[in-house]
Amino acid sequence: MSNHISKNDTNRWFYGKISGTGEDSLKVFGNVGLLGETELETGLPILETFFTEEELQTAVNTVADNPNYYQEQIELDSEKFVGESGIYTRGLKIKEEFLEE
Amino acid sequence: MFINVGRSVAGGVNPPNFGTATFGSSENFQSMFQSANFNATVDTSNFDMSSITGGSLNGGGIHAMFWLSNGITSVDGSGWNLNANGFFTLKQTFRDSEVTSVDLSGTGNDFSNVLSFQDAVRTAPMTSFAFPSNADFSSVTGASNFFLSSAKMTTADYDNFLIRMDATNTNSGITFGMNTSTYTGGGAAATARANIIAAGNTIVDGGIAIVITPAMFTTPTNTGVTMTGVINAGAALNTPYAGGQFGAFYDLSGTGTLECVALSTITSSAFSVALYGDDAGTPTKDGLDPGDVPYFAILDGGVVYLFTPSPAFSGYVTNGIFSITNGTSSPL
Secondary structure: OOEEEOOOOOOOEEEEEOOOOOHHHEEEEEEOOOOOOOEEEEOOOEEEEEOOHHHHHHHHHHHHOOOOHHHHHHHOOOOOEEOOOOOOOOOOOOOOHHHHO | OEOOOOOOOOOOEOOOOOOOOOOOOOOEOOOOOOOOEEOOOOOOOOOOOOOEOOOEOOEOOOOOOOOOOEOOOEEEOOOOOOOEOOOEOOOOOOOOOOOOEEEOOOOOOOOOOEOEOOOOOEOOOOOEEEOOOOOOOOOOOEEOOOEOOOOOOOHHHHHHHHHHHHHHOOOOOOEEEOOOOOEOOOOHHHHHHHHHHHOOOEEEEOOEOOOOOHHHOOOOOOOOOEEEEEEOOHHHOOOOOOOOEEEEEEOOOOOOOOEEEEEEEOOOOOEEEEEEEOOOOOOOOOOEOOOOOOEEEEEEOOEEEEEEEEOOOOOOOOOOEEEEOEEEEEEO
16 A cells, blocks of 8 residues: 555645654655656655645654754755755755865 | 866866776776866766776765766766676766766666665756666665656656666665656556555656557547536647647556547637546446546647646546636647
8 A cells, every 4th residue: 555646736745754753753755846747656654745845844843853853854965855945955064075175 | 096077177178088998996986077067078988887996875986976067968878887896876976967868778787786876866957867677776775856857767767767676676765756757557667666665665756658649549438427628729729730639538447558538629719528437337437537637638640749738627527617728738
């Protein structure tokens, strides 16, 4: 049994997790892509979708029990975050050693 | 030895001629062309990567090799004989570059030590990215944001990627960010994709490839249940395609094969079309269910055009009425 976000689902923000709570239960979260163009299917048992990134951020931080978890994962360029954020800069906290030279 | 020509180049210069350069076992291609700004594509087809230096998830191998490079649009790595002496990664290898085509399809390229494809392409305008038909992806643990923005694989390349990933990788918890890449429905790729998901992984992609051929513009089954459409989209449809066929197609069987559920001849003035709904009295789905959104297509002069209506079709409603007053068409 899989969980699915269709191309035409207007809720484009999501998280996927296993049972339980805490950071380790969150396996993936972010944006599924443009409406009408991309879809998501997952074998993770829990998939929750949201209309706005702010709603997703609140939900992710609640699951992680960390009020800054969502921001941290994006700014650390975590593989858990999919797509582009409209709130935070991806990889901001990563030292881009190659680009700085 | 660490090779880097990219960051030593100020910008807009002729690329070096590598000719038949051979790199030995100690070489590391990480960031080789990162931020390079060439005024012509660089020929890497004769590189010998049969014994390059491996690294970790964030370094070594060909990590970030073409990241942010300009002027390199095509990478022929079919003959690289890619083989690292240890784990390596394609993380950020082509990220945000101008590369549109990557050919790694040579069967001498060994991906069995590759850990991750995270951000490998991201926003590069990639349309073609080929792996070998015997690719071994057994070590892969990450592929998040492999493709983003307009980047994607061809359907044939994505089919092969799914089939080889299913055949060689048993990991779970991987997110495959394939953006708008589409796969062939009803076949080995669809089965592979389902297996990958069932193993506890996540896939973001463009879904099943839309395959509508001229032969599929056939009179649909009259189920006795319909929704009526009024098509009055002058310059977008009626005028340029008058005399052609307007159809709607949907995967009724759930196998990835589309079937015709509406068909009308296009006239230069407004015309109507009947979308057939499912007959609840029959055991199989023979028409649309409430909410189903079919693909609309035009057959004109032997060419099939996908038609995206405007306003958007919101879903089938038995005995309902919809209208199309504008839209865009593109050849399939």
